[in-house]
Amino acid sequence: MAKSAEEENQQEAFGWAATDNSGILSPFNFSRRENGDDDVTLKILYCGVCHSDLHTLRNEWGFTFYPVVPGHEISGVVTKVGKNVTKFNIGDRVGVGVLVGSCKTCECCEQDLENYCPRIIFTYNSYNPDGTKNYGGYSDMIVVDQRYVLRFPDNLPLDAGAPLLCAGITVYSPMKYYGMTEAGKHLGVAGLGGLGHVAVKIGKAFGLKVTVISSSPQKESEAINRLGADSFLVSNDPAKMKVHKKSAIGTMDYIIDTVSAVHPLLPLLSLLKVNGKLVTVGLPNKPLELPVFPLVMGRKLIGGSDVGGMKETQEMLDFCAKHNITADIELIRIEEINTAMERLAKSDVRYRFVIDVANSLSQ
């Protein structure tokens, strides 16, 4: 049977999707648009597993549109380029992060802050202006406008480099924007998961003194010996926190809070010096309580930050390549994804799962 015009403009794709808030992923056939004039098509080789994937799969934020194919830490090689594409050639090593589109004309887009565009198009669980739905990187290929595609520096591996596309830029961008990069200053990193462990490495690359603030005491020696942190503070053990806090209280210039669940801000604010800055990047599904007194009394600042624009994301990849920063990953096959999600929910990951897409995803 002849294909309709609409079908002519589509290509077949294959991935793993969740169809309800159990979040369980299973094989899923779908279609993507044909490569347009401004588009780049990637064969996906690797995709990192972000906690945002898990929040979305289980509809913890309340705006999941099923079926959903997650994945926004995508790396691979270019297999097609449109006729207007100037930045990439077939065979190039590239990545795609959290966004695949924006309006290109608003104030944010004009300032290379596409990530704050009111018409941002996310890599998955999002719709294109023509009403078609987007599916993420737990799949064999993806078609993306060249503006939202990143170049992988030659020495940056595609597997351990993939998580930088979300975890990396999410901690790099606020450090730059909020002025948290002055060598010798003291950075606290709350939550030692995917984002947190990259924050430790990036913080050290900026020459900061880095203290991990974690609820898992068993991560202490790894945080120091493997990730390069200078010290470690247990955050959920009141006795230990008390002992430590005496010496740690009021010692930090900056804190990046990557914790994925609701947690008290007061202990973190007390660790900050006067004029200290706390940037929250974690996205718990319920509001956090804001203790106003320590903010006011210490002229402290709390801010937020959401990934980064395309220009800054490229800058971050180049920075990480220069400083040999990658994520510490556990490479998994797609069949292991549901177990990996259960482990991620229990913080049992060191420190990012990455799916070996090319070697395990087949119909």
Ligand SMILES: NC(=O)c1ccc[n+]([C@@H]2O[C@H](COP(=O)([O-])OP(=O)(O)OC[C@H]3O[C@@H](n4cnc5c(N)ncnc54)[C@H](O)[C@@H]3O)[C@@H](O)[C@H]2O)c1
């Ligand atoms: N702002 C952004 O642009 C952005 C980008 C990516 C992810 N995120 C969000 O950041 C959060 C972290 O993402 P991730 O991929 O690093 O997740 P992760 O699961 O790898 O790490 C989260 C860490 O928080 C710790 N944690 C969880 N509950 C805690 C509690 N009650 N007290 C103390 N520590 C606790 C865990 O032990 C874990 O180490 C998620 O909410 C995610 O959605 C935000």
Ligand SMILES: [Zn+2]
């Ligand atoms: Zn993410």
Ligand SMILES: [Zn+2]
């Ligand atoms: Zn815009």
